[in-house]
Amino acid sequence: MNTGSLLAADLVIAVLAAAGWLGAGTASAARRRPLALGLAAVALLATFARAITITALARAGWWFVAEKALIAAPLSLAGTLVAGTRLLRIPGDIRSTAVPLLFAGYAGLGALLVTLLHGYPASAGVGLLAVAGILAATVASWRVLGTRPSPMVSRAVAVVAVASLVTGTGLAAPGSAPVMPHDHEYRDARTVGEPTRRFTLTAGTATVRVSGRDVAAWAFNEQVPGPELTATVGDVLEVTLRNRNIARGVTLHWHGYDVPNSQDGVPGVTQAAVLPGQEFVYRFRADQAGTYWYHTHAVSDVGVQKGLYGVLVVRPVPVTGVDVTVPVHTLAGQTLPTPRVEPVEVGEPVRLRLINTDSTTHRYALAGTAFRVVAIDGYDLQGPTPVVDTAVLIPAGGRYDLVFTAPATPVALFVDGRAVYSTGPVSAATDRWPVLDPLGYGVGAPVPWSRFDRDFTLVLDRGLDLRGLLPRYGHTVNGATDPDIPPQVVRLGDIVRFTIVNRSMVVHPWHLHGHHVLVLSRNRTSVTGSPLWLDSFDVRPGDVWEVAFRADNPGMWANHCHNLAHVDAGMTLHLMYS
Numbered sequence: 177m178n179t180g181s182l183l184a185a186d187l188v189i190a191v192l193a194a195a196g197w198l199g200a201g202t203a204s205a206a207r208r209r210p211l212a213l214g215l216a217a218v219a220l221l222a223t224f225a226r227a228i229t230i231t232a233l234a235r236a237g238w239w240f241v242a243e244k245a246l247i248a249a250p251l252s253l254a255g256t257l258v259a260g261t262r263l264l265r266i267p268g269d270i271r272s273t274a275v276p277l278l279f280a281g282y283a284g285l286g287a288l289l290v291t292l293l294h295g296y297p298a299s300a301g302v303g304l305l306a307v308a309g310i311l312a313a314t315v316a317s318w319r320v321l322g323t324r325p326s327p328m329v330s331r332a333v334a335v336v337a338v339a340s341l342v343t344g345t346g347l348a349a350p351g352s353a354p355v356m357p358h359d360h361e362y363r364d365a366r367t368v369g370e371p372t373r374r375f376t377l378t379a380g381t382a383t384v385r386v387s388g389r390d391v392a393a394w395a396f397n398e399q400v401p402g403p404e405l406t407a408t409v410g411d412v413l414e415v416t417l418r419n420r421n422i423a424r425g426v427t428l429h430w431h432g433y434d435v436p437n438s439q440d441g442v443p444g445v446t447q448a449a450v451l452p453g454q455e456f457v458y459r460f461r462a463d464q465a466g467t468y469w470y471h472t473h474a475v476s477d478v479g480v481q482k483g484l485y486g487v488l489v490v491r492p493v494p495v496t497g498v499d500v501t502v503p504v505h506t507l508a509g510q511t512l513p514t515p516r517v518e519p520v521e522v523g524e525p526v527r528l529r530l531i532n533t534d535s536t537t538h539r540y541a542l543a544g545t546a547f548r549v550v551a552i553d554g555y556d557l558q559g560p561t562p563v564v565d566t567a568v569l570i571p572a573g574g575r576y577d578l579v580f581t582a583p584a585t586p587v588a589l590f591v592d593g594r595a596v597y598s599t600g601p602v603s604a605a606t607d608r609w610p611v612l613d614p615l616g617y618g619v620g621a622p623v624p625w626s627r628f629d630r631d632f633t634l635v636l637d638r639g640l641d642l643r644g645l646l647p648r649y650g651h652t653v654n655g656a657t658d659p660d661i662p663p664q665v666v667r668l669g670d671i672v673r674f675t676i677v678n679r680s681m682v683v684h685p686w687h688l689h690g691h692h693v694l695v696l697s698r699n700r701t702s703v704t705g706s707p708l709w710l711d712s713f714d715v716r717p718g719d720v721w722e723v724a725f726r727a728d729n730p731g732m733w734a735n736h737c738h739n740l741a742h743v744d745a746g747m748t749l750h751l752m753y754s
């Protein structure tokens with residue numbers, strides 16, 4: 177069982193234990209003796225099973241069990257002891273076990289809420305709050321059931337509950353938010369030389385035709401995707417962004433392209449959002465060949481999804497063969513691009529540049545030919561070998577370049593089972609194909625660094641965010657949401673290592689701006705294949721990724737989940753140079 181499944185199993189068992197104790201308590205209050213004993217037995221079994229899941233999770237890393245070991249385990253133990261000792265005395269009137277059983281239930285429920293609403297890291301304040309809630313609920317049950325404890329017990333419980341509540345809320349209250357030293361003197365990068373390629377992108381609302389139906393979109397130059405920007409290595413690109421009528425503003429972020437910080441297009445960090453009637457000129461040198469894309473970073477959750485994105489391809493010279501870009505996107509429930517058939521001559525080399533511009537992972541399957549994955553996220557792989565009848569999973573924002581030699585028979589590319597590109601009719605059951613693991617593909621090379629100047633751990637989770645006007649259920653990093661996640665500070669030249677841990681139940685496609693990171697390991701297994709320099713990678717539930725990079729691009733960089741709805745719910749922080 178992998179860690180993600182263990183996290184899910186542990187949650188189910190915790191719910192079962194809490195529900196079992198609460199049900200048993202309610203049943204004994206109603207004098208339903210067999211039901212009460214049955215439910216108590218279920219709860220007891222679930223509690224023992226949880227000892228196993230927590231122990232197994234602890235082996236995957238302390239991040240996965242911190243609050244379970246420090247808060248849930250002691251509470252469960254106390255609940256089980258109180259309820260168990262009372263049950264063992266086999267009372268004549270089962271009703272007298274109601275409050276002890278309910279106490280065990282409140283203890284389980286309290287611990288569960290700590291995991292679901294607070295998560296990582298565990299804190300004494302949250303533990304005390306849970307204790308206060310459990311004691312208050314227990315005292316209330318005593319009163320309701322009329323089986324009052326002795327006045328001394330009552331008084332002791334009240335004192336403990338109030339003390340816990342006071343210290344708990346005190347400790348759980350937000351500290352002062354770290355000051356974000358935003359650099360508002362947006363530097364401009366006119367020093368890269370005279371432009372050799374000029375483009376103008378005008379953002380505006382538009383009606384586009386998708387699968388024969390009119391769809392309201394936001395578009396660059398009234399098309400979704402926006403114009404494909406192409407360049408040759410060495411070109412200087414100048415892209416003028418104009419905003420016709422997108423009220424919430426637009427910017428251009430060059431996803432995966434490690435441009436100077438001032439050209440990175442993150443509103444509030446590297447520039448102000450471009451409002452209707454305004455323009456902003458981006459200029460940078462095309463030094464990296466490969467497959468990239470651009471998109472707005474202003475209210476990106478809405479803007480990208482509605483269509484403010486396009487392809488950026490930088491080619492080395494000379495180019496031979498067929499070169500096709502396939503930017504997959506979901507617009508109004510329809511998958512773009514719509515299927516198309518392209519004639520290709522037999523024996524011709526074909527390169528498919530697959531781009532996932534959505535917020536969730538897509539599964540790509542190339543049927544009818546063997547192929548090689550020659551590049552991921554714009555970086556060439558070493559020694560890619562041919563594979564056949566194998567699918568690839570591309571994370572949100574990620575790119576894979578597939579290369580094959582056109583066979584005499586048709587070839588088709590399926591995305592999540594639907595053909596988006598073909599050279600003729602192909603029927604293939606691709607959904608059972610194995611998935612290529614890039615960490616073991618191609619020829620390996622040693623990691624270029626033996627020591628790391630900075631080490632950061634990012635624990636991804638969910639949690640209740642009480643800092644705004646309305647409480648929201650945020651996606652957290654180390655227990656906080658944007659803008660309260662402390663920035664990561666590095667110096668120019670540092671070798672920086674990130675450990676990224678996902679203890680939530682959903683995938684987080686991680687994306688650091690301005691740098692490609694070298695993957696060191698995933699779940700303690702080192703990379704055995706080609707070095708992987710990524711800018712977008714899926715951290716699945718239970719995953720622990722270790723990645724590293726050289727801090728060689730000064731500035732203030734966004735470091736965030738590329739499920740853009742998660743960014744909206746707080747999952748973004750900054751990497752800054754001191």
Ligand SMILES: [Cu+2]
Nearest residue numbers: 684737739742
């Ligand atoms: Cu996410």
